[in-house]
Amino acid sequence: MGISLNLEYGYxxxxxxxxxxxxxLGAVVGATVAAxxxxxxxxxxxxxxxxxxxxxxxxxxxxxxxxxxxxxxVIALLLAMVAGGIVGVVVSYPALRVKQEWFLxxxxxxxxxxxxxxxxxxxxxxxxxxxxxxITTPFYWLSSYFxxxxxxxxxxxxxxxxxxxALALACFVVAQRIGNSPYGRLLKSVxxxxxxxxxxxxxxxxxxxxxxxxxxxMAGLAGALYVYYIGIASSDDFIPAVTFSVWVMMILGGYxxxxxxxxxxxxxxxxxxxxxxxxxxxxxxxxxxxxxxxxRYMVEAVILLxxxxxxxxxxxPETRVKTKAYTLFDFGGVRASSTPxxxxxxxx
Amino acid sequence: MKDDAILSVENISKTFGGLKAxxxxxxxxxxxxxxxxxxxxxxxxxxxxxLISGVLKKDRGGSVMFxxxxxDRLPPHKIFALGLGRTFQTPRLFTGMTVLENTMLAAKGxxxxxxxxxxxxxxxxxxxxELAKKAHDQMERLEIGGLYxxxxxxxxxxxxxxxxxxxxxxxxxxxxxxxxxxxxxxPRLAQDIFQSITDERGKRGTTFFIxxxxxxxxxxxxxxxxxxxxxxxxxxxxxxxIVKDQTLREAYLGx
Numbered sequence: 001m002g003i004s005l006n007l008e009y010g011y012x013x014x015x016x017x018x019x020x021x022x023x024x025l026g027a028v029v030g031a032t033v034a035a036x037x038x039x040x041x042x043x044x045x046x047x048x049x050x051x052x053x054x055x056x057x058x059x060x061x062x063x064x065x066x067x068x069x070x071x072x073x074v075i076a077l078l079l080a081m082v083a084g085g086i087v088g089v090v091v092s093y094p095a096l097r098v099k100q101e102w103f104l105x106x107x108x109x110x111x112x113x114x115x116x117x118x119x120x121x122x123x124x125x126x127x128x129x130x131x132x133x134x135i136t137t138p139f140y141w142l143s144s145y146f147x148x149x150x151x152x153x154x155x156x157x158x159x160x161x162x163x164x165x166a167l168a169l170a171c172f173v174v175a176q177r178i179g180n181s182p183y184g185r186l187l188k189s190v191x192x193x194x195x196x197x198x199x200x201x202x203x204x205x206x207x208x209x210x211x212x213x214x215x216x217x218m219a220g221l222a223g224a225l226y227v228y229y230i231g232i233a234s235s236d237d238f239i240p241a242v243t244f245s246v247w248v249m250m251i252l253g254g255y256x257x258x259x260x261x262x263x264x265x266x267x268x269x270x271x272x273x274x275x276x277x278x279x280x281x282x283x284x285x286x287x288x289x290x291x292x293x294x295x296r297y298m299v300e301a302v303i304l305l306x307x308x309x310x311x312x313x314x315x316x317p318e319t320r321v322k323t324k325a326y327t328l329f330d331f332g333g334v335r336a337s338s339t340p341x342x343x344x345x346x347x348x
Numbered sequence: 349m350k351d352d353a354i355l356s357v358e359n360i361s362k363t364f365g366g367l368k369a370x371x372x373x374x375x376x377x378x379x380x381x382x383x384x385x386x387x388x389x390x391x392x393x394x395x396x397x398x399l400i401s402g403v404l405k406k407d408r409g410g411s412v413m414f415x416x417x418x419x420d421r422l423p424p425h426k427i428f429a430l431g432l433g434r435t436f437q438t439p440r441l442f443t444g445m446t447v448l449e450n451t452m453l454a455a456k457g458x459x460x461x462x463x464x465x466x467x468x469x470x471x472x473x474x475x476x477x478e479l480a481k482k483a484h485d486q487m488e489r490l491e492i493g494g495l496y497x498x499x500x501x502x503x504x505x506x507x508x509x510x511x512x513x514x515x516x517x518x519x520x521x522x523x524x525x526x527x528x529x530x531x532x533x534x535p536r537l538a539q540d541i542f543q544s545i546t547d548e549r550g551k552r553g554t555t556f557f558i559x560x561x562x563x564x565x566x567x568x569x570x571x572x573x574x575x576x577x578x579x580x581x582x583x584x585x586x587x588x589x590i591v592k593d594q595t596l597r598e599a600y601l602g603x
Contacts, residue, residue, distance in 0.1 A: 177467040182460035182476065185453045189442045195403060196440035200454045201428030201519060202461075210463050320497070321449050323460075323476050 026223025055134030084220020
């Protein structure tokens with residue numbers, strides 16, 4: 001999710017305050033697909049997917065049919081990406097007509113909130129307020145191969161986490177390869193000066209649309225992956241704070257630097273999970289554990305302020321678009337005076 | 349004469365509120381020429397460039413033909429694709445990119461500029477190297493080769509002008525509109541810039557249309573001068589002819 005935002009804003013200058021829209025969409029689509037297809041493939045009646053009984057039968061199927069659960073998972077991911085992409089196209093139409101980027105960000109922020117409220121209040125979409133529960137990881141069946149014990153329920157989650165990390169790394173590699181290509185240059189030019197980019201023959205509105213769709217697809221994928229991890233698609237998870245956490249990751253790690261983003265994501269996730277776990281562990285000692293659990297937002301705010309004051313480029317600053325073009329200059333030895341300014345500053 | 353024109357502007361106007369910035373302007377620019385555009389500050393020169401390059405939309409009526417095609421309704425990137433490039437008065441470089449990246453960006457038809465091709469580096473790296481060679485030679489010619497790795501907001505204003513010229517040439521335009529290419533540049537460098545413009549024309553037959561206030565160096569290199577005053581073209585002709593114009597002498601030169 002962070003990588004998609006970094007492509008959109010860090011590289012292409014598209015401020016997306018509605019990232020959670022695509023994330024939530026991916027989650028709801030992923031969960032709905034899982035809830036509908038699991039019983040269907042297992043030859044059972046689908047019935048009402050919101051029922052507790054449906055929730056239980058999903059878990060039973062996931063335990064009994066490895067092939068079906070993995071297949072459904074793959075389909076759910078694909079459909080979540082498709083849904084993210086389609087909505088990305090739809091939203092980009094009005095959004096990219098506005099000249100000022102900040103209007104776009106407001107449109108997306110509002111769309112994200114509207115989506116959350118609609119889902120919460122419409123039982124037909126993602127079971128509304130209750131959410132779709134009982135979405136097990138696609139490796140739930142693995143637990144039956146392990147001896148029962150305290151670790152047994154953790155096995156599928158552990159395997160699944162590895163898969164998520166692998167997929168995230170794949171996204172990172174793709175983003176890196178895109179970033180260090182002529183297309184990365186094109187994105188940055190659109191970010192820096194749209195009029196000048198147009199005057200150099202670049203179709204700015206097409207580029208903006210493309211990156212919006214790519215970002216939405218990635219965010220949709222993230223949503224579906226998340227719902228499979230957390231086990232429930234609940235509209236409570238699609239609050240704007242999710243978007244802003246991702247923004248903090250990007251600002252902390254460094255704009256237009258995919259490596260920096262990984263660092264930022266790692267720190268913020270650690271903070272996020274760490275505050276939750278420590279809050280629960282310390283529950284009995286503290287009058288109000290929520291202080292720790294929700295204190296992370298305050299910590300994030302402080303991080304943001306400190307960064308804005310002291311290190312606007314983030315932990316790892318933007319780097320050159322590294323293509324082979326530099327080899328001619330770096331190793332060609334044409335001019336003795338060619339000393340590259342490697343640690344150039346980008347003015348805010 | 350008409351067939352010889354690479355650009356022909358017919359009767360175009362631009363109004364901002366009550367101000368007629370460009371007022372029914374008609375003129376041709378001869379293919380392969382270096383044409384100068386002079387006039388007072390605020391006389392509509394840059395607006396005229398914006399209209400030709402598609403950055404601004406003209407008022408109703410009139411037309412702009414470039415190389416046999418009507419371009420007055422096209423967006424800027426399509427106009428560039430037809431071979432009409434431009435630079436800006438205040439250099440508009442991409443500040444989050446290095447000088448080399450700025451120049452590389454300007455090259456046309458890059459395969460790696462598609463998001464579906466970009467991840468597969470082997471499909472565009474050959475082209476990238478060819479373009480880098482071209483960028484390298486060209487930057488050496490303009491004496492900015494040593495700047496290649498600098499971020500484009502780290503260099504001086506005069507160097508930015510040169511980088512912009514280099515960007516403009518990188519796209520292989522048939523015609524290039526230059527908005528004050530030597531403003532803020534040392535006199536010797538101004539000479540060099542005009543020398544490179546003349547060389548470029550000699551080498552590839554590029555047409556140049558140049559807004560410039562440094563008349564000394566401009567007059568040495570141009571074929572034709574257009575004099576613009578209060579949104580209109582008041583006089584056109586060779587430098588010798590144009591200085592005879594009374595309004596130009598009084599309003600612009602202050603003689």
